[in-house]
Amino acid sequence: MANLLTMNDLSARDIEWILDRAESIQKDKKKFRESKPILVTNLFFEPSTRTRFSFETAEKRLGFQVLNFTSETSSTTKGETLYDTVRTLEEIGTDIAVIRHKDDHYFDQLIHNNIKLNIVNAGDGSGHHPTQSLLDLLTIRQEFILFQGLTVAIIGDLRHSRVARSDAEVLTSLGCRVVFSGPKEWHNPELPGDYMPMDEAVRIADVVMMLRIQHERHQHTLDLTKEEYHQAYGLTLKRSEMMKKGSIIMHPAPVNRGVEIADELVESENSRIFKQMHNGVAIRMAVLEWALETERGEMNRGELIKEW
Amino acid sequence: MANLLTMNDLSARDIEWILDRAESIQKDKKKFRESKPILVTNLFFEPSTRTRFSFETAEKRLGFQVLNFTSETSSTTKGETLYDTVRTLEEIGTDIAVIRHKDDHYFDQLIHNNIKLNIVNAGDGSGHHPTQSLLDLLTIRQEFILFQGLTVAIIGDLRHSRVARSDAEVLTSLGCRVVFSGPKEWHNPELPGDYMPMDEAVRIADVVMMLRIQHERHQHTLDLTKEEYHQAYGLTLKRSEMMKKGSIIMHPAPVNRGVEIADELVESENSRIFKQMHNGVAIRMAVLEWALETERGEMNRGELIKEW
Amino acid sequence: MANLLTMNDLSARDIEWILDRAESIQKDKKKFRESKPILVTNLFFEPSTRTRFSFETAEKRLGFQVLNFTSETSSTTKGETLYDTVRTLEEIGTDIAVIRHKDDHYFDQLIHNNIKLNIVNAGDGSGHHPTQSLLDLLTIRQEFILFQGLTVAIIGDLRHSRVARSDAEVLTSLGCRVVFSGPKEWHNPELPGDYMPMDEAVRIADVVMMLRIQHERHQHTLDLTKEEYHQAYGLTLKRSEMMKKGSIIMHPAPVNRGVEIADELVESENSRIFKQMHNGVAIRMAVLEWALETERGEMNRGELIKEW
Incomplete structure (x- = not known):
């Protein structure tokens, strides 16, 4: 599992890899090709235009299959916990969940042995982005x-x-x-x-x-x-x-x-x-690739950011 | 930029091209193939079933990548102007924005040198469609x-x-x-x-x-x-x-x-x-092609409608 | 037309076909390929997470084109009947409508000679699922x-x-x-x-x-x-x-x-x-295939369930 929850999840080498990759995406328009179809679910519990569309564009440019969840049209009205929603998405086949939520550190409840999918934080409360x-x-x-x-x-x-x-x-x-x-x-x-x-x-x-x-x-x-x-x-x-x-x-x-x-x-x-908005798409493409490549152990990540 | 905001944006030749093209789409089921992926964003600020789905079907039949924006789930709740929203969509990579809005002539604020994407009007207030x-x-x-x-x-x-x-x-x-x-x-x-x-x-x-x-x-x-x-x-x-x-x-x-x-x-x-509903899909496929081909200067457009 | 409205629409042989097919999908990850693109519309008049996403994932895994309708963003606010909405979706090109509705037996009004698309019931009131x-x-x-x-x-x-x-x-x-x-x-x-x-x-x-x-x-x-x-x-x-x-x-x-x-x-x-959630995707893939194959007369369906 390679989550990106806060910047502390990234080593200096990770950041460099992501920035370089984003620029090479912008230059060559090359895109990464998975052999199996990747399923990404965008879970936005707060309204968003640019972040959601920037992620969704990045996902589609990468050839991923995309599910869009907004809190208005979902079972959260039936009182389900975030943990159960994310576990469900995993069982349905989601490889990466991109999540925005109004609670600071909503992801603490998701760092759990039973959750295997990758989580990319698209903003938590007044916390991280x-x-x-x-x-x-x-x-x-x-x-x-x-x-x-x-x-x-x-x-x-x-x-x-x-x-x-x-x-x-x-x-x-x-x-x-x-x-x-x-x-x-x-x-x-x-x-x-x-x-x-x-x-x-x-x-x-x-x-x-x-x-x-x-x-x-x-x-x-x-x-x-x-x-x-x-x-x-x-x-x-x-x-x-x-x-x-x-x-x-x-x-x-x-x-x-x-x-x-x-x-x-x-x-x-x-x-x-x-x-900045223009750069957002390439960065998100690079981050999604990073999450998948890190998960497969294909990245040499260096030390995490706190040791920079 | 080839916008379709009102029927006055079309010459008699444009109309003929679009009607003929729609019929040939209906007959041959042929679709146009872009070498690069085209990104279309549907921006619907008013509820709609048939127009939105008709456009979305047309876009998918053409092999385009599609983003769907509805006012309920967006940053317009954060008070952003329509101009800034559309500029953002452009920076994200949108080639064509299909827009429905409750204000007559909402598009006047979008006819601006800084906006390069194509706009297709899907209905403005009591104005045009x-x-x-x-x-x-x-x-x-x-x-x-x-x-x-x-x-x-x-x-x-x-x-x-x-x-x-x-x-x-x-x-x-x-x-x-x-x-x-x-x-x-x-x-x-x-x-x-x-x-x-x-x-x-x-x-x-x-x-x-x-x-x-x-x-x-x-x-x-x-x-x-x-x-x-x-x-x-x-x-x-x-x-x-x-x-x-x-x-x-x-x-x-x-x-x-x-x-x-x-x-x-x-x-x-x-x-x-x-x-009429059936014809809507082929017409919208033809209009989307028209917007892209006109932009590339590959259309001989004749005189605009006012000179018919 | 092959609708799945209640379990009574399935023969014992249909059920066996669907269960076997779902398991072979899980094992081989093989997917069915239509020669023409299939358009599926998900019509959810009640909030849902797992059922909707499970269907949508099944549809995308099968390579179908997908439209998502939720009651919040649609013309039902303009007082259109369900019959007219479904007829419209058919004219737009929908091959299969997946419908959830709060009314028991909402589908009775859709069993009509003029409606040719396939209907898959994703839950009606306190009725069937x-x-x-x-x-x-x-x-x-x-x-x-x-x-x-x-x-x-x-x-x-x-x-x-x-x-x-x-x-x-x-x-x-x-x-x-x-x-x-x-x-x-x-x-x-x-x-x-x-x-x-x-x-x-x-x-x-x-x-x-x-x-x-x-x-x-x-x-x-x-x-x-x-x-x-x-x-x-x-x-x-x-x-x-x-x-x-x-x-x-x-x-x-x-x-x-x-x-x-x-x-x-x-x-x-x-x-x-x-x-159960994990199995939902494969089942829905199998049901969607069943609907299309039955429609083409390629299935030997046996007797309907009431005669088991």
């Missing part, structure tokens, strides 16, 4: 070639973002300096790195990574209008002019235009927001 | 061979029907006489052609095209029971006996049986209602 | 080889279960003794066989088949807590120790753990609950 981290890494590597010495500013809703944590950890491991900025109420003591005022973070960063405001996860809202938030913590046009030459803008999307980022910047010359 | 018009044309042509000189009566909910407008315009262009009938409250001054009493319309028509009452788009309902409506504006058994020899009945479906049309007439000998 | 019966049969036959002389105890919500009735009839026909146990309020006079106390039923059975409590079909609930129900009518750990050597536990799932059955028994050594 490893394929998003990997596509962010690919986007940064395509721009700067080396991670060592880069400054990445992660800005905004640090408390509820599953991207912030995964990205901060892996970027730090790869030699980046990671800094944070955002409303005090949303600071997150678990994140490694320095907090600083918005203008300073934007000024020193090679990568300005804006986070989406996770309205759906907030219990209390800030006492700010959208426009006030934008002026205080958003990437305004004026702030974008302070950015270093050669620096880039990233955002995991969907974007709240005019809130986290000025409307005009979303597709500006130094924005890589749509390139 | 070009593939429905094309399958109506095919059904009429299969019956009468020539359009010139035919009388087509379009009857019922003229104000809210996206079929009425598209069909009336293109049929008039092709040399048909188009007449209308229905409750005064639903008359639509934008439609070209004569209004007349129900019985007269039925008597002179070669094609009696009944429209569905668009309950879901009405803000005020007529002050009539279903039975009263049926007697006043429906195709009753008695009225059907006034129809000319050789004339046919059409309806875009879903049918409100016993309201727009008597139950017994839906599958009567001169009804073409289910044949 | 023939593919569930067939996978139960396969599971029992794989265990005991012969049906003759076995005692099968069906236990629990006998009134609302579509499994109880189908299974009881066919098992009796095949030479099993079927006994029942459960709350008096849920006894069902239509079921053939003896009622007995829980402990006795468990003690004499070769197969202890627990039923799911169909909360969603109950108008009045029993005056019992979950724990009280479990003690009175559930398969507790203590009761499981009374079971005969070599006997097995079955359950159609989803399981209410700790209610119908003790948590620890779900994956115990003599449980075949997940094997």
